[in-house]
Amino acid sequence: NPGKKLVPYYTVKEFVESLETPRRILLMVKAGVGTDAAIDSLKPYLDKGDIIIDGGNTFFQDTIRRNRELSAEGFNFIGTGVSGGEEGALKGPSIMPGGQKEAYELVAPILTKIAAV
DSSP: TTTTTOOOSSSSSHHHHHHHHSSSEEEESSSSSSHHHHHHHHGGGGOTTEEEEEEEEOHHHHHHHHHHHHHHHHHHHEEEEEOOOHHHHHHHHHEEEEEEEEHHHHHHHHHHHOOOO
């Protein structure tokens, strides 16, 4: 949100409820079971049409599975490959998103601001 500073939240519920809908939540969690745990902690508080973006460079088969499972529950999912190493840390990473087109259109401005130009 423009003009807002970082705001701490003490529960996942507080955090999710603070977001405008459709919610766009970017996860930066190490690929694997931690990603599933983070998604599971969010789901009880999400509404249909909300978007989870996995920025953890997840194995593509896990991305396909998560997309299928979340879509069945009415949520949108964007899996992103992230590349760039040290250069990416300085100039922005290469971000390779995949998921529902309508969800991508809502998150493209966010990903474009983060990514290398």
